[in-house]
Amino acid sequence: MSQTVYQQHAYRSNQVPPQKPRPEKTLAQRLLSAGQRMLPWSRPTQTVSTRTAQVSPSQWQKMKATAPNQECFWNEQVLEGLTGNIWARVYLILAGLAKIVIIFISPMFIVSVFLTALLAGEVSADQIMDTFLWYIMYVITPCLLIWGQFELYNRGYWKPKLLRKLLDARKLFELNRRTGMVTLYKRGGKVRYSYPFVEFDCILATTPSQQGLVNYSLLLAHRYSGSMHGVPLGVLVTPHETVAEYYRLWNMIQCYMDVTQPLPDILLLEEARPKDPTTVAYDQQTGRNPRYWRDMSDDAYAEAITQIEAKQSKISETGPEIDIFAKAS
Structure with missing residues (x-):
C-alpha cells in the first residue's frame, strides 16, 4: 500500500539522491545572507516543536464540532502555510x-x-x-x-x-509528504515555483528589531534556482522563539516529509495518523493509543507538553547529520 501512496520522488532520508554542489553566491547574495545560519540535514527523530500551532484538546474538539467538514491545514498528505486575509x-x-x-x-x-x-x-x-x-x-x-x-x-x-x-486564508506554501514536493505561491494563488524537498536549504535568518532585540525567521531557500523568494516555515510557530526551537521545527519538518518515518506525534496530526501507511505500521508496532492526545483534559495536555519540553531540553534538537551531497559509491 505504501508504494501506491508515496510517489517515487517522495523524500526518504535513507535514500537521498546525491545532490549537485551548491552554486557560488553572487556578491549581492553574500551581502543579503549576512546573519544567516544554514541548518543541517539530518536523519530526523521524533523530537517536536511544542510551539507549533498550539491547540488544546478542548479547542480541537470545539473546532471539530463547529466545523466537522473543515480540513486541517496539516494532514497526512500536505502541510499548508497560510496567512490571514484582511x-x-x-x-x-x-x-x-x-x-x-x-x-x-x-x-x-x-x-x-x-x-x-x-x-x-x-x-x-x-x-x-x-x-x-x-x-x-x-x-x-x-x-x-x-x-x-x-x-x-x-x-x-x-x-x-x-x-x-x-475570505479564505491565502496559501503561502505547501509541503507534500506523498510527492516530496515543496511549492511556493504568489499573492494571487498562482504557483511561484515547485521543487523537490531535498533541493532546499533550511536557513535561520536573524534581523534586529526596533527595540534592539534579535528576531529569527526560518525559511527554505531553493538551492539551484537563485530565487530570492523563500518558503517561510517560521509562520508555523509562535514568534520570538529560541534558536533551539527553530532547530526542533526543522527536525519535525524533515520527519514529516520523510516517508520512512511516522508522522510527528502532535495533536494536530493525530487524526491523520491512521491514513498514513508508515505511521500505521509504527503505531501498530508500538501499541500507541489512537486518541492519546484528543482524549486528554487540557490540564493533562499542558502537563504532558511540559514533560516533553523538559525531556527534549536534555537531548539534541536534531538527529544524526547526513551528507546529501555525498557521491554514490
Whole structure:
C-alpha cells in the first residue's frame, strides 16, 4: 500500500539522491545572507516543536464540532502555510456586530418600544406594528443574513465560490509528504515555483528589531534556482522563539516529509495518523493509543507538553547529520 501512496520522488532520508554542489553566491547574495545560519540535514527523530500551532484538546474538539467538514491545514498528505486575509477580518467584525444586534440589542429595543408605548399612552397598535416591521426589515433581516451565513460558512456547509475566494486564508506554501514536493505561491494563488524537498536549504535568518532585540525567521531557500523568494516555515510557530526551537521545527519538518518515518506525534496530526501507511505500521508496532492526545483534559495536555519540553531540553534538537551531497559509491 505504501508504494501506491508515496510517489517515487517522495523524500526518504535513507535514500537521498546525491545532490549537485551548491552554486557560488553572487556578491549581492553574500551581502543579503549576512546573519544567516544554514541548518543541517539530518536523519530526523521524533523530537517536536511544542510551539507549533498550539491547540488544546478542548479547542480541537470545539473546532471539530463547529466545523466537522473543515480540513486541517496539516494532514497526512500536505502541510499548508497560510496567512490571514484582511477581508476575512472585516467579515468577522460584521458577523460579530450582527450577532450582538440579534442577541442583545434587539431584546432591549423591543422592551423599550413597549415601555414607551405604555408610558406615552397615545401610541396606537398600528404605530407599534409599523415600528416592529421597520426594525425587522432593515435591522433584523440583514443581521440574520450576515450572522447566519457566517455560521454556515464557519461550519463548512455553505461556501459560495466568490465568497470563499474573498475570505479564505491565502496559501503561502505547501509541503507534500506523498510527492516530496515543496511549492511556493504568489499573492494571487498562482504557483511561484515547485521543487523537490531535498533541493532546499533550511536557513535561520536573524534581523534586529526596533527595540534592539534579535528576531529569527526560518525559511527554505531553493538551492539551484537563485530565487530570492523563500518558503517561510517560521509562520508555523509562535514568534520570538529560541534558536533551539527553530532547530526542533526543522527536525519535525524533515520527519514529516520523510516517508520512512511516522508522522510527528502532535495533536494536530493525530487524526491523520491512521491514513498514513508508515505511521500505521509504527503505531501498530508500538501499541500507541489512537486518541492519546484528543482524549486528554487540557490540564493533562499542558502537563504532558511540559514533560516533553523538559525531556527534549536534555537531548539534541536534531538527529544524526547526513551528507546529501555525498557521491554514490
